[in-house]
Amino acid sequence: MAKKKPESKNSDNSDAELNRELLHSMLLQRRFEERTAEAYALGKIGGFCHLYIGQEAVSTGSISLLRPDDYIITTYRDHGQALARGMTPRAVMSELFGRVDGCAHGKGGSMHMFDKSLGFLGGHGIVGAHVPLGTGVGFAIKYRGGDQVCVCFMGESVVNTGAFHEALNMAGLWKLPVVYVIENNRYGMGTSLERASAIHDIYERGAAYNMPRAQCDGQDVFAVRAAVQEAIDRARTESTPTLLEVRTYRFMGHSMSDAVSGTYRSKAELDEYMKRDPIALLRMHMHEQNQLTDEDLQKMDEEIKAVCQDAWDFADASPEPPLEALYEDVYVDTTSDAITEPVAAN
Amino acid sequence: MPVITYRDALNRALREEMQRDDRVFLMGEEVAVYQGAYKVSKGLLQEFGEMRVVDTPITELGFAGVGVGAAMVGLRPIIEFMTWNFGVLALDQVLNSAAKLLYMSGGQFNIPIVFRGPNGAALQLSAQHSQAFESWLAHIPGVKVVTPGTPYDALGLLKAAIRDDNPVCFLEGEMLYNTKGEVPDEEYVIPLGKADLKREGSDCSIITSGKMALLAMTVADQLAKENIHIDVVDLRTVRPMDVEAIKTSVEKTNRAVVLEEGWEICGIGTQVVDYIQRECFDSLDAPVVRVHQADVPMPYAKNLERAAKPDAAKTIAAVKKVMYL
Numbered sequence: 001m002a003k004k005k006p007e008s009k010n011s012d013n014s015d016a017e018l019n020r021e022l023l024h025s026m027l028l029q030r031r032f033e034e035r036t037a038e039a040y041a042l043g044k045i046g047g048f049c050h051l052y053i054g055q056e057a058v059s060t061g062s063i064s065l066l067r068p069d070d071y072i073i074t075t076y077r078d079h080g081q082a083l084a085r086g087m088t089p090r091a092v093m094s095e096l097f098g099r100v101d102g103c104a105h106g107k108g109g110s111m112h113m114f115d116k117s118l119g120f121l122g123g124h125g126i127v128g129a130h131v132p133l134g135t136g137v138g139f140a141i142k143y144r145g146g147d148q149v150c151v152c153f154m155g156e157s158v159v160n161t162g163a164f165h166e167a168l169n170m171a172g173l174w175k176l177p178v179v180y181v182i183e184n185n186r187y188g189m190g191t192s193l194e195r196a197s198a199i200h201d202i203y204e205r206g207a208a209y210n211m212p213r214a215q216c217d218g219q220d221v222f223a224v225r226a227a228v229q230e231a232i233d234r235a236r237t238e239s240t241p242t243l244l245e246v247r248t249y250r251f252m253g254h255s256m257s258d259a260v261s262g263t264y265r266s267k268a269e270l271d272e273y274m275k276r277d278p279i280a281l282l283r284m285h286m287h288e289q290n291q292l293t294d295e296d297l298q299k300m301d302e303e304i305k306a307v308c309q310d311a312w313d314f315a316d317a318s319p320e321p322p323l324e325a326l327y328e329d330v331y332v333d334t335t336s337d338a339i340t341e342p343v344a345a346n
Numbered sequence: 347m348p349v350i351t352y353r354d355a356l357n358r359a360l361r362e363e364m365q366r367d368d369r370v371f372l373m374g375e376e377v378a379v380y381q382g383a384y385k386v387s388k389g390l391l392q393e394f395g396e397m398r399v400v401d402t403p404i405t406e407l408g409f410a411g412v413g414v415g416a417a418m419v420g421l422r423p424i425i426e427f428m429t430w431n432f433g434v435l436a437l438d439q440v441l442n443s444a445a446k447l448l449y450m451s452g453g454q455f456n457i458p459i460v461f462r463g464p465n466g467a468a469l470q471l472s473a474q475h476s477q478a479f480e481s482w483l484a485h486i487p488g489v490k491v492v493t494p495g496t497p498y499d500a501l502g503l504l505k506a507a508i509r510d511d512n513p514v515c516f517l518e519g520e521m522l523y524n525t526k527g528e529v530p531d532e533e534y535v536i537p538l539g540k541a542d543l544k545r546e547g548s549d550c551s552i553i554t555s556g557k558m559a560l561l562a563m564t565v566a567d568q569l570a571k572e573n574i575h576i577d578v579v580d581l582r583t584v585r586p587m588d589v590e591a592i593k594t595s596v597e598k599t600n601r602a603v604v605l606e607e608g609w610e611i612c613g614i615g616t617q618v619v620d621y622i623q624r625e626c627f628d629s630l631d632a633p634v635v636r637v638h639q640a641d642v643p644m645p646y647a648k649n650l651e652r653a654a655k656p657d658a659a660k661t662i663a664a665v666k667k668v669m670y671l
Contacts, residue, residue: 071419073415102452103452104450104451104452105452106452107450107451107452108451108452112451114450114451114452114454114455115454116454116455121415121418121419121455122447122450122451122455124443125442126438126442129411129438129439130411130443131411132407132408132409132410132411132412132414132415132439133411133412133414133415133418133443134415135408135411135412135415136411136412136413136414136416136417136423137415137416137418137419138415139412139415139416140415140419140420140421141419142397143371143397143416143421162407163407163408163411163438165408166403166407166408166409166411167411167412169403169405169408170402170405170408170409173403328453329449329452329453330448330449330487330488331488331490331512332453332456332511334511334512334538
């Protein structure tokens with residue numbers, strides 16, 4: 001595969017059409033998650049469920065820069081990234097409802113969204129454990145001599161796990177094309193960064209792995225795009241990993257069972273951060289640039305709400321998985337005896 | 347037929363499979379420049395280069411996960427643990443990633459990976475380096491667990507494990523690497539999940555696997571002198587387990603001893619005994635007896651270690667017990 005030079009730095013914020021796409025992506029995640037919360041309250045969604053509200057500029061900003069053949073791997077807070085990558089709201093909502101039309105046919109649920117065709121390698125539920133996996137994807141890209149990249153999203157609490165350290169050490173050592181995006185939303189469940197990490201500018205941890213590193217504003221989609229683009233370029237053209245700390249905030253509780261504010265963060269703090277709602281910031285920018293009228297926005301919002309309603313209705317009507325699915329997909333039938341010819345890595 | 351060591355059989359399997367399939371690579375501690383802590387990967391770096399024979403830092407959780415990630419996007423990693431005692435550090439990646447991704451993704455991501463390395467006790471390595479992990483791993487739906495006891499089985503089963511499209515935990519034996527056996531020059535693959543009747547006899551079955559199959563053969567030789575004839579069933583793969591082979595043997599002999607290297611509680615033998623009581627209840631002439639490691643951490647002192655391990659005397663006593671001799 002030919003190695004292409006990037007065409008722009010993507011910090012440009014004047015492209016009206018692009019800005020509309022970014023806004024649409026972020027607003028879809030917001031409205032979708034609002035309906036997710038509603039469905040959870042009604043008992044249509046079970047288990048653990050972690051909403052993405054407040055962090056939409058991170059998913060949209062990063063994923064909007066990827067090629068179709070690039071890879072994404074992430075944590076259990078994965079609905080937003082799945083939608084940003086182009087998974088249909090129907091497939092995501094059906095998965096949340098535990099129905100057969102879900103992206104994992106109801107076997108994964110909220111924390112485990114997967115779509116192989118989109119290079120979406122899953123939401124993973126053990127904090128830190130997916131970081132070596134994303135590193136392995138980078139290894140495979142390098143092994144095959146490709147110029148794809150893998151974006152590995154994680155919360156800031158991941159940086160205190162052994163898996164993070166082990167994986168980033170190897171990525172730095174072997175120069176793997178991985179962009180590690182830390183979504184620093186300030187809290188690992190209810191424990192603040194300051195109560196969990198010995199250093200607070202956590203992108204500096206990249207120094208331990210001889211890894212290029214940066215910090216950016218996660219509420220400003222253009223700032224995210226500028227930082228991620230630089231990291232992607234570095235991965236694609238130099239096969240070099242980057243540790244990027246994106247400072248964001250979740251507007252909801254850790255999961256559906258967690259109050260929005262109370263024990264570990266105050267209402268005042270939440271209100272302060274909500275003044276920098278990433279969708280509002282983008283909307284205001286577009287208003288200032290005369291790229292978006294109130295009517296445009298209302299129309300977009302109504303369309304998105306209709307899409308989310310459609311996803312809900314579709315998921316509600318989708319059948320539960322058949323009982324025989326219980327024992328399916330534990331193993332695949334192996335091809336071990338069938339393959340006799342030499343096989344190339346590509 | 348040529349006679350080679352267990353180590354060389356594994357080396358040949360790795361070489362043949364890496365020649366056959368460019369997607370296969372070997373990764374682990376000391377596998378490349380050092381040529382393998384037990385020299386299983388001798389010569390592979392020179393033949394296949396550093397991209398396919400990869401030395402890692404001491405970082406089991408990390409490189410096991412690197413293997414799983416590479417397998418998600420189409421490579422076929424062989425992850426070597428210097429011993430399965432260190433593989434414990436990577437258990438999260440075996441249990442939560444490799445074993446579950448196919449199921450959690452609704453069938454989208456199978457993980458064709460082999461985790462391999464020596465398992466069980468050697469000599470006086472003490473408590474942290476002498477553990478047998480068959481039952482820990484076999485407990486997990488989504489992985490296969492293979493325990494070859496002979497060079498012939500090691501070669502054929504490792505080739506099958508590498509070609510398998512599922513995660514396979516491949517448990518070798520430190521005390522087995524120097525053992526020798528007949529291995530044909532022609533290529534062969536032994537299907538996973540098939541037991542091997544290592545010896546035929548009509549008086550009592552010994553159902554076992556891996557390194558313990560050699561002990562069972564020694565016991566069978568000794569008992570033959572007393573005109574007691576043992577059916578030695580080497581399971582070879584403990585997950586999936588060849589229940590049919592167990593059933594066939596026990597229905598023939600009506601008596602069974604289950605021999606394993608690991609601890610008693612929730613061991614592999616527990617599962618074998620369960621299959622026997624379910625499948626062969628009416629065939630049994632005596633309760634089944636198990637032989638296993640003493641229910642203690644492995645001691646260092648020679649005499650205590652000997653006392654802790656399963657051995658011929660204990661196994662013979664078990665056979666005589668089920669035969670009411």
